[in-house]
Amino acid sequence: MSTGRTGRILEALVARRRPLRNATLVVMALLVLVDLFKEPAYERFPWDGIGGFIAFYGFISCVLIIVVSKALGYAFLYRREDYYDDAPQGTGRNARGDDGDA
Amino acid sequence: MLEWIHPSLVLIVGALLLPFLEGRSRQIWQVALPGFVLLIILGLEPGQYGQLTLGTLELMPGRVDKLSLVFAYVFGLILVIGNIYALHVTDWIQHVAAMVYAAGALGVVFAGDLVTLYVFWELMVISSVWLIWQRQSGVSYQAGMRYLLVHAFGGMLLLAGLLAHYQSTGSIAFEAFEPEGWAFYLILVAFLINAAVPPLHAWLTDAYPEATVTGTVFLSALTTKTAVYTLVRGFPGTELLIWLGVVMALWGVVYAVLANDIRRLLAYHIVSQVGYMVAGVGMGTTLALSGTAAHAFTHILYKALLLMGAGAVLHMTGRSKLTELGGLYRWMPITFLLYMVGGLSISAFPLFSGFVSKTMIVEAAAVDYRAWVYLLLTMASAGTFLHTGLKLPYFTFLGKDSGLRPKEAPRNMLVAMGIAAAFCFLIGVFPGALYAILPNAVDYHAYTAGHLLKEMQLLLFTGLGFFLLLKHVGGEAKISVDTDWFYRRLGPLVVTRVRDAVVATDRAARREFLSAFHRAREAAIHARTSGRLAQSWPTGSMALWTALVLAAMVVFGVL
Numbered sequence: 001m002s003t004g005r006t007g008r009i010l011e012a013l014v015a016r017r018r019p020l021r022n023a024t025l026v027v028m029a030l031l032v033l034v035d036l037f038k039e040p041a042y043e044r045f046p047w048d049g050i051g052g053f054i055a056f057y058g059f060i061s062c063v064l065i066i067v068v069s070k071a072l073g074y075a076f077l078y079r080r081e082d083y084y085d086d087a088p089q090g091t092g093r094n095a096r097g098d099d100g101d102a
Numbered sequence: 103m104l105e106w107i108h109p110s111l112v113l114i115v116g117a118l119l120l121p122f123l124e125g126r127s128r129q130i131w132q133v134a135l136p137g138f139v140l141l142i143i144l145g146l147e148p149g150q151y152g153q154l155t156l157g158t159l160e161l162m163p164g165r166v167d168k169l170s171l172v173f174a175y176v177f178g179l180i181l182v183i184g185n186i187y188a189l190h191v192t193d194w195i196q197h198v199a200a201m202v203y204a205a206g207a208l209g210v211v212f213a214g215d216l217v218t219l220y221v222f223w224e225l226m227v228i229s230s231v232w233l234i235w236q237r238q239s240g241v242s243y244q245a246g247m248r249y250l251l252v253h254a255f256g257g258m259l260l261l262a263g264l265l266a267h268y269q270s271t272g273s274i275a276f277e278a279f280e281p282e283g284w285a286f287y288l289i290l291v292a293f294l295i296n297a298a299v300p301p302l303h304a305w306l307t308d309a310y311p312e313a314t315v316t317g318t319v320f321l322s323a324l325t326t327k328t329a330v331y332t333l334v335r336g337f338p339g340t341e342l343l344i345w346l347g348v349v350m351a352l353w354g355v356v357y358a359v360l361a362n363d364i365r366r367l368l369a370y371h372i373v374s375q376v377g378y379m380v381a382g383v384g385m386g387t388t389l390a391l392s393g394t395a396a397h398a399f400t401h402i403l404y405k406a407l408l409l410m411g412a413g414a415v416l417h418m419t420g421r422s423k424l425t426e427l428g429g430l431y432r433w434m435p436i437t438f439l440l441y442m443v444g445g446l447s448i449s450a451f452p453l454f455s456g457f458v459s460k461t462m463i464v465e466a467a468a469v470d471y472r473a474w475v476y477l478l479l480t481m482a483s484a485g486t487f488l489h490t491g492l493k494l495p496y497f498t499f500l501g502k503d504s505g506l507r508p509k510e511a512p513r514n515m516l517v518a519m520g521i522a523a524a525f526c527f528l529i530g531v532f533p534g535a536l537y538a539i540l541p542n543a544v545d546y547h548a549y550t551a552g553h554l555l556k557e558m559q560l561l562l563f564t565g566l567g568f569f570l571l572l573k574h575v576g577g578e579a580k581i582s583v584d585t586d587w588f589y590r591r592l593g594p595l596v597v598t599r600v601r602d603a604v605v606a607t608d609r610a611a612r613r614e615f616l617s618a619f620h621r622a623r624e625a626a627i628h629a630r631t632s633g634r635l636a637q638s639w640p641t642g643s644m645a646l647w648t649a650l651v652l653a654a655m656v657v658f659g660v661l
Contacts, residue, residue: 004510006439007431007432007433010432024562024565027562028559028562028563031559035559038551041552042468058560058562061564062563062567062568062571064481065481066359066567066574068356073580076583077360077582078578078582079581081579083583084591
């Protein structure tokens with residue numbers, strides 16, 4: 001039902017998303033394992049010797065970014081979509097600038 | 103053969119032909135002209151060209167060195183790509199605006215003196231705004247007007263700054279500024295406005311998503327990156343910029359979480375990515391400055407690619423909100439794949455361009471033992487992958503099917519995206535070619551086991567976080583206020599409040615005066631009609647008044 005060969009290849013990949021996900025999880029575990037047993041490449045920061053630190057930091061960063069941003073959004077920043085559409089009209093009876101008493 | 107032809111001049115003169123061309127001949131010229139200009143740029147030799155005297159000022163419109171060339175190359179390249187992307191657009195105003203705008207950007211990077219810099223700086227402003235206005239909606243007109251006002255203000259600061267600089271040093275040469283006096287800060291702030299450094303950044307995220315589909319590609323490439331160039335040239339090693347850059351990198355990331363419009367999300371990531379460059383300028387080491395130039399180069403290409411992908415979606419579906427999109431990968435698979443090349447590049451995936459440039463700036467922070475800068479920039483990297491590599495493509499192309507059945511994007515759009523994607527990939531695989539054109543010799547190797555291991559951990563575990571929180575990261579049909587609130591909402595509110603107060607006071611005063619006048623008139627009428635003034639006076643009082651008047655005349659010596 002899709003258009004073209006590229007679309008069909010992508011559809012086949014999406015249909016196999018479970019095994020793909022599992023493969024990625026295995027790769028992730030391997031990355032951390034290698035990092036645990038490998039000599040650290042750098043000794044510039046205290047955490048350079050901790051295997052898997054960056055994996056942990058990436059995960060925490062991602063969660064923090066989402067949680068903090070959404071919290072800021074709901075607390076201060078979010079407005080309805082037409083928020084800027086109605087220009088402030090002022091409160092005075094004469095806000096439109098007509099200038100007569102009658 | 104002329105010794106020196108300014109590429110900007112060729113562009114402007116060539117662009118004047120565009121309104122008179124139609125159909126195929128217009129399309130050919132639209133690619134041939136930028137192609138020719140790119141050839142001129144590629145043929146430039148370092149040196150100083152075109153010196154001329156204006157009164158007592160020695161102008162140098164053509165300073166060509168390795169720093170200006172690396173920016174000029176990528177400007178020329180993106181001009182070709184952007185014009186291919188815009189081939190189907192028949193509106194010549196946009197094409198002329200894009201050419202003149204690029205001419206302004208090239209003029210800035212070749213400007214050896216501040217007067218030339220200022221002239222081209224302003225040329226960029228007045229040409230680029232048409233790329234916003236030509237969307238021809240009420241929203242884009244207003245956004246363009248705000249864009250114009252902010253840049254007019256920035257231009258004013260620049261002019262004031264360069265006058266102060268000339269007065270204190272007697273020189274208009276554009277070199278690194280001495281960190282003293284008004285001139286330093288005026289010029290710095292003017293550059294920071296164009297670099298979209300918070301809180302002076304909202305013009306970008308306000309206007310770029312409202313620009314035309316094809317115009318945004320030029321906008322994203324030129325204004326902020328010329329500002330990065332001027333910062334590298336004028337303010338290397340200004341410590342303050344490190345922290346401004348870090349704030350930028352995270353600011354963009356936070357707002358991208360909240361963004362629902364895909365082009366606004368990408369605009370916030372311009373702020374974020376330029377943050378790395380600004381931080382790089384602030385660190386000022388050879389590695390950091392090389393990283394800045396390299397990242398500007400790769401950023402122009404992958405950000406253009408991302409915006410071209412988002413633009414293709416908007417062009418084909420008429421929609422640009424995550425909440426209204428989804429499941430497009432079946433219908434626009436090539437757009438999706440090309441977008442993903444941009445997404446992996448900006449996220450610094452190995453084999454893609456961001457990996458060889460962004461990591462240079464992060465590495466520069468590490469070798470200087472700047473732990474916080476390193477950690478916060480790394481956090482922003484996670485955020486970049488989260489949004490442009492995961493959130494945007496997931497909710498646009500995958501995710502819940504929106505029921506939209508668009509056709510694949512037009513061929514010229516796909517070709518333009520393909521060229522940009524090819525560069526993103528080639529730079530990622532062969533970074534040596536990019537490093538070779540950088541201003542300083544680069545002793546940096548992106549592809550070490552340590553870098554690969556770290557980067558892959560960072561990105562994949564960011565992905566884990568994304569999929570675990572999938573329910574909470576989708577778009578919401580809301581907008582988020584940013585610092586443009588101050589001039590879009592607070593400013594008008596204050597103005598109307600003040601106006602209302604003035605009107606009310608004025609009206610109260612007039613009412614008071616009128617009622618006083620009214621009372622006096624009533625009294626006069628009453629006096630007249632009651633007949634008291636018309637009564638005849640008794641003779642005695644008449645004699646008394648006469649005596650008083652005569653006495654007064656005697657006293658004052660009149661008689």
